[in-house]
Amino acid sequence: MDVTTAMLTRRSEQLLLDPAPDDNEFTYLLKVAAAAPDHGRLRPWRWVLVRGDDRDALGACFAEEAQEGRQAQVTSKVQRAPLLASLVFSPVQGHKVPEWEQLAATSGMAHALMLLLHARGFGSIWRTGTLVHSPRARRLLDLADGEDLLGWLYIGTPVPDAARKRRELCDVSGRLTTLSALTSAGSGSGRM
Template identity: 45%
Template structure:
């Protein structure tokens, strides 16, 4: 098993995946591990929604409806959720709290999504984080069954890694230009 550092350094987005995907039990196990993200006041201000099969088609139809596009452009947008056999929607559940502002609750949900993407990648699955201009549209929210105070952050597109996928390291390190050390 890779260390957390090794898993983070090895992670790569997989824009193309095969039709294989983790089953519900494996996904639940990985979500359980992702739930360990830091969470001020233990609010658990997140949930995930797994979309498989026809649910991806309903999402595509909602995206096309939300866009107002027609014809080929609408069809192209509606086909996007079909790029992977499993979409894992990351949902923020923001509640009023005297010590935990909304942004912090959204950060927890995003942390769960990121940690889940690392765990999926480490487990051998191809993963790609995707968002778009219609993520917060009511039509799209309805497909996910979102309640009051919930909003969609985006989706992890998950599937098998193609045999020819290149997994080499990324370019030059960026931390040196983004890390400020104060004493």
Template identity: 40%
Template sequence: MIDAVTDYPALAAVRSRRSWSKVTDAAPSRAELLTLVSAAGRVADHSSLRPWRVIELRGDDRLALGAAIAKAEGDDKPSTKPLRAPLVLAIVASYRKSDKVPRWEQEAVASGVAHVLSLLLDEAGWGVIWRTGGYTRAKAVAKAHGLGSDEVLLGWLYVGGKPAGARPGRRKSVDPRAHLSRMPATVKAGVKDVPAKKDDAKKGKKKR
């Protein structure tokens, strides 16, 4: 049971996380980033396929992205959106061949990595916001990132320093009762208790 938030640091971190639309020019080093990406990779991953990767964009990389966004939208001038943060992390779903794990499940893993990584960055003191757009899946944008034929871009984490005195974006508390439910009684009423298989009981198999 949860007696206090202090007993569960992860719970406190999740509750305090906010999106930062404006950040300073400070950014985490590559060494720090490697540590956080390694930790984010611990998300649930069926068959341990690791169907994801993160592309680190700094400096002129962001200008190249701005040009690709402009091409995707048919604009003459490069987009300045990537310049809103000193570090932009592209989240990529890299699909693996698997008879067990469909593409949608692999994409869910990549999305999980992005969410955990954003939480870790926030907890480490960095301002983060996840940005997307209609151009996310555009060919010009995919080419700028060097994506393969079995890869898709899910969006970008914009990362930078948290401005002193600035307030992060607000996020209303979620009413859990509106999102946590039970299986309909009409479904359960027509199902009889199914005894466990003898083989499973003997071997003590664990199901995912």
């Protein structure tokens, strides 16, 4: 699959079935995704893979922090995919590369990974929410001080018969400006 096709056909998949990539395949895809732009090659991130019965431990952690009456619903969420890849942001402190740029590099890597998974026939969906701030989840996933949990990439095989349309190109003309248009427009918007 070429990059343009991957970009226009990847979708966030709500329901994901077995199989998911095994640890070796995930590691290979992560090595490729790590080629995304990363000033200083800091790789300010790490992944914690949660699959099989480990999903129950994560679900129990979520249930402990859920509102009364929502424990079962929250616990069942971790069963929506065979693999939950937890993305931990580990910024390099005191480096000349500012933290915002390290976060941008982490986001670029995660997006590249989603495209690579799609090109291999896997589906994924990015899930966040209030539980990324959960002290219990932080302990379970062994986050250190200064690290942040950015969410979970739910990964598996998409439902085979689901209808998927190619994404339509959006109008970006209101988001594109040239410097010469800005300087000739004076105080106008200069947008194309």
